[in-house]
Amino acid sequence: MGYKIGSFNLYKFSFQSDDDIRKNLEKISQIIRDAELDVVAIQEIFNKKALDRLVSELGANGWEGRWDSPNSRSVSAAEGYAFIWNNARLGLVKNRYGKIFEPRILNQYKVDKSFGQRYLIRNPYYARLTPSERLGGTFAEIRLINAHIMFSKNRTENESNNHDFSDLGAISMRRNEFDILSKTVYPKYSDKTYDLINGERDAYCMPTYTIMLGDYNLNLKSSAAQGSFLRPDEEIIELADEGKRIVTVQSDLTTLKSKKEGVSYSQADGYANNYDHFTYDEKRFEGIKLDVKRIEAVKNYYGDDFDLYRKEVSDHLPIVLDLEFR
Template identity: 30%
Template sequence: MSRIRIGSFNVRNLADGEGRDLDRIAKMINYYHLDIVALQEVLAEGKVIGGIDLKEPSGQAKAYDRSLKRRLSGPWDSQWAQPVLSRENEPFRGEDRRGEGYAILWRTDKFDLPLGRWGEPYRPEILSNYNPVIAESQLRLIRDPLYARFLLKDRHVAELRILVTHIVYGKSGALNDVIDYSAAKMRQKEFDILAGQLYRRVAEYYKVQDCTSPYTVLLGDYNLNLGAYPAVPAVACFDAKGRPIDESRAKAYIYTYQTDASTIKRDTPEYANNYDHFSFDERTRRIVRMDSIHSIDLVNKYTKSEDVTQEQRFDRYRKEISDHLPIMMEVDL
């Protein structure tokens, strides 16, 4: 049996690392012995995550020493990817114009990447091949998710499939002529597409399997609370086509977890919404250590000596880390 620890973290518009406490983020990853870390709101092609090669005046390459990966213990690989927004999706972005992407890091001593048809490694990529329906129009998710696949190192008896999402929070006024429901309802409909259509497609795809058991997890910043309006359902039910239906007639269930507050209030030293979650089906739930699912109180961990009050700790955290807390879970494979 192998115990795998998975983390998810909205790092709030992380670009070049200037003014950001990457050491503190790395300490958290190292301390909790995370094996896979999925990040949302990563900009600038993810250079701050994986590092790049810079040239010395002599022409020799030197490491990009501000990268997060160089601060982590053990061997790691990483991938950054950015959803491509189509022209018809432009009004759905609201005021968010940052063109953000996802990053995912994984320990290479724990995982191998599956191989494609021609023997090439299947690296994490944006999953964009789908045709959902929102309201009366054929409209895509505003931000397509990142899709990653990991095989247990050397043995290849189990595969983890990870869908990383960041559901867009706002709704532009231009949408009022297209849909007549609120931004919160739009977020809930996006979750239905992610859980009812994309999750099922990924979880039920066995053509690439060779005596390997696949387990799938949807995770990230849903911008929806679990257990309070605007809400994501604790148990979402879908028919064979991935459409939400009444639980009593359900053919497929997706369970959502992580109820700890995971966002930081703007002006007060308090936690707010539980927007960050993990979702998975009954099959994957059997391998999850349910008592391991929680947020990580990074506000009060690894604080600097001058942070003597809660106000100072929260203020520094918002400026140097994020307006979200990381979350984590464990699975036994």
């Protein structure tokens, strides 16, 4: 049985009223449906109203979603996250009394300051899903950690949240964020054996498969990007004591070049960075078929009109991980 897991930065997606909508929801929904995505982790979605409109456009009877934002005093650090999923294929984990594990922002994790780790500026969003009851229910659990690493240190939220990055460059700051996510947050929540749901433990003891995904604002060396790279020892992290080999994948370019007056881009030169990725424990996924790629949304839905795609959809392409249990 296979599942298609997507990640999509929707670039400042907000909604206040019908007069204020600035995205082409019909086109975004078509991209998601045509790719047959079962669940999508979304970054840069600024309010629940935007999520509700997207779910409605997808088809409220077949889709469900949740939205949340990290606690922050600043607007940019509080950029929200969402998960949307096809409820004919997946559903949220429940305890034995039928109470649901709701997705949540992960605020509890440790940092090792002796290794230079610092708390995340924008904490990730965590969801736990299982196959829908229509498909036989709970043979496995898919855990998703939706991450959006802060792009720049030159933001007022660093001060408002007592984050001191004065000794770090912007790339080093992003690497610090990735270090915490991959070595601290990911292992903790991939190994977590149960959660409390309204005071009760989970109902099920089943295999769990954890994937971190999102906009890391860092490139893989294997990509065609020009800088802002993860180091090789960050792309593959050996945690021998924990029996983990944590890999980060997806090397296609996924961000559009900045718009310039009088310049038109083509499929060959319109992309800039390889910022969108999946991260998982390779040892845990042994024997499971995985395939990752970007969705060619600019080419297939906008005829390589980069400016119109940026205006109506995003400055990112969505990516997909095809997960097949054998």
